[in-house]
Amino acid sequence: MSNESLSISLTRIQILIPSIQDIINGLINPISDRNVKLIPREVECLKWASEGKSGWEMSKILNCIERTISFHMSNIGTKLNSNNRTKSIAILLGYLLPSLEY
Template identity: 40%
Template sequence: MRQRLLHLSKSDLVCISEFAYRSLAVRNKKEMEDLLRGVGKLVPTTGIVGGLPSGDPRRDPVIETGRIVDGGFFPDWLALYLERGFHRVDPVFRKHFGEYGTQVWTRTYRTVSRKDEKEFIERSRDFGLHEGVTMGHWSPFQTAGSCFSFAGNTLPRRKRHMLLLECLLPHLHAAISGLFSTPSFSGVLLSAREKEVLSWKKEGRTAWETSQTLKISERTIVFHLQNAMRKLGAKNSAQAMATALSLGLID
């Protein structure tokens, strides 16, 4: 990630920090919508929508209307999507909750074989939805995973814009988790040092930069990050930081 951040400007990094603080202040749906619209100004998209299921989406991949946040997504399409229950045939949505990686829509579309999936894709294109990306995080202690979709025909080809979205994702996940989830603190116990390194991670610090601040070795910082990741069931340090934020384990 450190090498990839070289593709971002100092202004980009400042914007990411500002969004990190804004995400902590989200207390209602309107503020979450405003946060998503702010992302749309930083990364050119034609629409953004986010959501968080109430249960375990690996068993029942559906997001109730009340837990969907519209950051300027195609309103007619979104209404039809919800009315017709298109989540049952949307190949991107169905695949998302099994891996939570970055999904480029057209790449997933090329793998479909079912007639109803192909009809869904053609219907979405009638509304101007040709290309975009979907990404999110899973919070194991909340049994819920976030889902954010960003529409934009050129988005997947823009390395800087994709990197910005990946950097913003943990903060968007923390914000929507805090808005809709009732976190469970049961069984989660981070040490003071683990909380400290995650807090510096939230500030955008690398392991090396944190080691210089805390006057301990970079290897020790990585050790504490890995311990936190294991305890929080996270795949990487960014996801561990987002989960710790949503659980209230760090400020």
């Protein structure tokens, strides 16, 4: 391997390291260890989202406007370090599943 291709490979690895660290931290420090605090309305939104409700449906159920639901879902994403609704639900399920009895 030439010095130039070695340098390119090293640069690529350095770019990937932060993402790899995030993945490892998520595995080592599950949500219960991250001290995540969701407010009651965020918990309600996540519950309804996990049941497949759209933002519009949640707004009707929770008697608010759809923008409020979007606001809460955005806050949930920030707190759980998630960039979409599905990932937020998966993180929640990953937290809850070990505590469920079969």
